[in-house]
Amino acid sequence: MRRPTRRALFAAIGGLTLGGCLSGGLGRSLPPEGTVPDDCPEYDRVTRIVSYDEIDPRETSIYLEPSIDSIREGDEATFTLTNQSGRPFAYNPYGWFLHKRVDGEWYYLEPRETPLPLEYLEDGDTYEWDLRVDNDPVRAGSAIGGPDHGGRDPAVGLGGGEYAFGTRGWFDDDSHEEAIGFCARFSLEANALELTPTDEVDDTEWEDDVLVARSTRGDPDIDSSRLGAYELERTDDDVDAESMITETVLRNDRLRDVIALAREHDADQVRLEEYDATTPIFGSREDGAYEYDGQTYEISTRELEESE
Known part of the structure; x- marks a missing residue:
């Protein structure tokens, strides 16, 4: 028997939910439980994924917004988590994700190590992650496999293409088992990277x-x-x-x-x-x-x- 995919399981869960969404502050809401947009990578341990491309931020209680849709090497993009839910939201400022999509498949890239502090985003507050790309170390033959190179400023070793930046968290009065994922897609306008040996x-x-x-x-x-x-x-x-x-x-x-x-x-x-x-x-x-x-x-x- 073929094991069902996480996407199929989420879809089944979503079909069982009542009301279809979580209410937020000022009548705002979230997509139904089980929502996993086709244009986002799948995240572990989340009950739904909020994709910025598929929501109206004026009607959504919490969302992750990219500052720009496309960046070039050396440019900076900012991803802002905005809480307008009326209640605190638990998150890890180090718990961000970076994926690249190639031929329809998403590949996880960063980070390689994640500290686990827990912070709270109060209603009306925002938190920002900055991302900048610099491929000069790769072109020079530097090794980038260690955890010291798994950061965002700069992010090293990213060729041109489609990417998704994301994070996850849960409302303070909910369980961590009811975590929500967030996805913001962007494109990187850069040359493809050449695979060469390290200078080591x-x-x-x-x-x-x-x-x-x-x-x-x-x-x-x-x-x-x-x-x-x-x-x-x-x-x-x-x-x-x-x-x-x-x-x-x-x-x-x-x-x-x-x-x-x-x-x-x-x-x-x-x-x-x-x-x-x-x-x-x-x-x-x-x-x-x-x-x-x-x-x-x-x-x-x-x-x-x-x-x-």
């Missing part, structure tokens, strides 16, 4: 049919640090692979390096050697299959003996 790739050489690269990441002098192999193999097998776009690959430095090297050198196998102090080596989420630009790559990780 020190050198490369061929060992038979395997392209071997060495990275300057990691500190070999740390007691828990070991030499590891992050290995790519290009495959034509029909495997369950995670779909990736350039922006998502750029946010994983090792994956970026091996895929970019495979494409640059037309290599079916790439081994990236790097010191790492994580257990298991490089973390538990790295192994798997990834599909990028029509090609599938299988990633595996292992520890190396220093003599290898």
